[in-house]
Amino acid sequence: MNGAREIDWQYLDAPSELSVRIGDFVSADAGGLPIYRVIALAGGRVWLREEHDGSDRVAPLSAFHWKACEAARG
Numbered sequence: 001m002n003g004a005r006e007i008d009w010q011y012l013d014a015p016s017e018l019s020v021r022i023g024d025f026v027s028a029d030a031g032g033l034p035i036y037r038v039i040a041l042a043g044g045r046v047w048l049r050e051e052h053d054g055s056d057r058v059a060p061l062s063a064f065h066w067k068a069c070e071a072a073r074g
Contacts, residue, residue, distance in 0.1 A: 007025070008069040015064055017061070020041065024037070025038075026048070026068075027066045045058055046061045046064065
């Protein structure tokens with residue numbers, strides 16, 4: 001991921017395991033940082049890898065209302 005400014009963001013009104021998939025990029029704020037890649041989903045929680053420093057974390061899926069449009073996957 002080269003930078004937040006190069007991403008078109010899609011708003012997720014009610015994030016769910018149907019609207020977010022493994023490999024998607026998500027953020028709590030469109031164009032904001034940090035940006036995470038989804039590495040797993042289960043039980044309303046999302047396992048994430050932070051794109052800048054590579055750290056992993058787990059958070060509630062409901063905390064992320066933005067995901068990168070399909071073109072940003074890769």
